[in-house]
Amino acid sequence: MKRTITDKNNTLSSSALVSLDAYIVHINKITKNNTNDDHHYSFILCIEDQSTVRVVKYLSKVPYCSLYNRLKESVRSGRGASITSLREQNDQYTCTMSTKVIDKDLNFRPECIRVKNINILKNEINNRLCTVEAQICSISDEIAVVFEENEFKHVQKTITSTYPPNAIITSYSSLLNNASSTFTRSGGSGTYFYEAIKVIVNATGNYTVQSNCSIDSYGYLYVNSFNPSNVALNLVASNDDSGGNNQFLIAYTLQAGTTYILIFTTYLPNVTTPFSIMAWGSARVSLTRLNMVSSTTSTTTTTSMITISGPNVINITGIVTNYSSLLNTTSPTFTRNGTLGIFYFEAIKVIVNATGNYTVQSNCSIDSYGYLYLNNFNSTNVALNLVASNDDSGGNNQFLITYTLQAGTTYILIFTTYLPNVTTPFSIMARGPARLGLQYINMRNGSGSITTVTSTSTTKYSTFTTTTPVICNGSSIRLTCPVQVVTNGIIFTLNPPNRNLSGGYVIPNNTFFNLNDSSTVNGYVRTVSVRYVQSRLPTASTRIWIYGIIPILGGYMACSQYLVPFSQISTTQLKQTYNITANVINVFPGTYIAVGIQDGLTSIATTSGTIAFSVGSANLTSNIIARTPLYFRPDNSGFGVNVSYTIMK
Structure with missing residues (x-):
């Protein structure tokens, strides 16, 4: 592999330390050595001639390295860097105690992180990294996949279902805000908001816990107790990015009858966010929020854990459908059932392909309220056609509606707020035996008291239809797109x-x-x-x-x-x-x-x-x-x- 290194002399010496001007394009997780209790990790650099260099960092028995965090910051920034004080021998690079990552503007961009189609890849006979993009329409059992490309590569991967067959899935939703507990997380510096979640299982086995939010999260798993002033005590597992999209994923063998504490926090300090946790395994996982209460005397500060009995947890075994939107000052308004005042709301058409029991849950940072209607919704007569409503059963002031939906029947879900005159971004998660269609309904204030969702004129969709349906996740869906129209030149x-x-x-x-x-x-x-x-x-x-x-x-x-x-x-x-x-x-x-x-x-x-x-x-x-x-x-x-x-x- 050809390598070009930029330094003062533009030369390399087998004994001298060298610097590489490059982009950090990948970092492997810290791993325990096979032969002893020490640890190591490696990262990949893309240098000026677009070839790649692997650099190894050897650690002690403690799986922590400040350079590792600095490397991740460089990857997220997308900037070039000068990686200094590397030792090179026989084309192998290792970090030293003096190695640093210094931001640097470079006159090239790394081609290996650009998405390329398969035709381009077929014409590239080299030993470079590349990035490809794929659409996953169906996930089944484990499948062995072999990738072969010229004499350089023969790699076998195993693609595994996100949730194993027959796994029982538990979800948990909450929010980090300025009132959340704080600590200094292991390996970090500064103040971090966190939430402690009590984890109990009734059957011993292998379980997986994964975060889901819009920021970079970090997870820690403790056994028996958690002390925020001694974060290494009772720690059994931790993770940063194994869940993809900067989300943590922790896989661990949980013992029945043992209490574990999951800590949800963030990679960067002073960050707040809504979040959710998905846990799955051979049996139901009990997830309960713990309230960390600090008491201070003249000489010491102690922290105790109090279990909150609020319903944060929903057990699910079905297919998940997600929907995201926003209530703002242009949203339609009504006076919701049993209250006074003006409430913003959004109407969502629910399309059912298979009869069964479904659960619909809200997720946002404020107190929400949900209503489910059959066939049509009248904003001036909110009791008409109402079949279900809920306020707080989803935990954290979120609604959760469980109802038997009939295939071929039209339902309307109303997302609104518990208090009047409140706007907010929000998301909806629906679960059940089949995927639901969730479509925004455009309701204008004063445009008529009743909106019948079977009429295409009320929704944000065109009547122009693709000629053939698309098959994905085992269902046939007919999608619509705008087509060319005759314009008047305005x-x-x-x-x-x-x-x-x-x-x-x-x-x-x-x-x-x-x-x-x-x-x-x-x-x-x-x-x-x-x-x-x-x-x-x-x-x-x-x-x-x-x-x-x-x-x-x-x-x-x-x-x-x-x-x-x-x-x-x-x-x-x-x-x-x-x-x-x-x-x-x-x-x-x-x-x-x-x-x-x-x-x-x-x-x-x-x-x-x-x-x-x-x-x-x-x-x-x-x-x-x-x-x-x-x-x-x-x-x-x-x-x-x-x-x-x-x-x-």
Whole structure:
């Protein structure tokens, strides 16, 4: 493998320490040695000639290294770095006690992190790393998969179902906020919010616990007791990123009758977030929130654990459907059943393909309320057709509705709040024997008292339909996308007012759209304007994608795309406007315009006044071909992206 190293002399010595100017593209987890009780880990660098270098760091019996955390920060930032004081011998690199990671602007970008299609990979006969993108439509039992590519690679992987067959799944939802308990986590510095969760199983066996939230999480598992002032005491397992998407995943053999304490916290200090925990294994897992109460005397501070009896836990064994949205000041309003005042709400059409018992649960940072209606919903007569309602059965002031849904029958779920005049981002999780269709219903204040959801005129979906259904997860779904329309030559500009820059930016290699900025007209997108931040402007190799996005089946689908030509991309201008070829991105009311940045550095500036939804990929080509839903996540910081566009209508 050819390697190019940049240092003062541009040469290497087998005995001298060297520095590598590179991008850190992958870090393996800290692992115990096979031959002794010491530990090690390795990381991969991409250097200027696009070849890769593996560097090993050897540790003692204590599986902790401050350099490891610094490497992860560099990966997240997407910046280049100078990795100093490495020892090289026979093309093998190891860290020394003096090794440091120093941020450095480099004049190249790592090709190995760019998503490539299979045709390009077939033509690359080399020993470089690459990144590929795949759409998973069905997960079954373990399947042995062999990847073969030229004489360099013959790798066998085992692809395993996310949840093993017959596993019993338990979910837990909660929130870290400024009132949460704090400590200094193991291996970190600063103050971290955390939540302690009591874990009990009735049957000894192997169990897995995984986090789910929009920020980088960290998990610790303790046996018998947890002392926040001595975080190493009784610790049996910990994890940072094994769950993917910066989420922890802990697999451990739990003993029946033994008390364990799971600590949910964050990788970075002073971060708050809603979160959920999924636990699965051969038997039900009891998850109960523990209240950490501190008492202070003149000389000592002690901490005790008190069990809270509130219902945080829901046992599930079915297929999960997710839905995310936002209540804001433009949402429809009503006076909910049994109360006074004005309440914002969102109506969601529930489509059932298989009769059975289903559970629908809310997740947000405020006290929510849910109503389920049969066939239609009348906002001026909220008792009419009501079949179920709930306030707090989901725990943490979230509603949970369990009901037997009939296939072919239309239901309407109303998400609202316990208190009047409250806005919030929220998500819905539905579970049952089959996937549900969850579709947004557009209800306008004063537009009529009754909305019948069987009418296509009430929803944000076009009547134009794909010619053949798409098969995914064992169900047939017929999806809709905008088609070319005849325009009258009038240009409509969607440039939201009162959007002030918030001083931040969104991370690259994602696709973003603003939830408040959907199209209100039919036509095609003519231009898209994007504002970047000064230190994160596009480079000569940045790829920028523009998408037409529609909400569908509890998620969002990319219907059309436009790859911005390199000739239109500036490396010096903060605000840039890209011209879109006519009738490439067609829109109807309810269509969103999204921007995907495929780069390790380039970032869009954030604004106040809306909320951005994102998905962790910049190239959505495979989704457009497959016509399957994507699950965008809201940015819990409450910021939007500085994007505007014009439509020829």
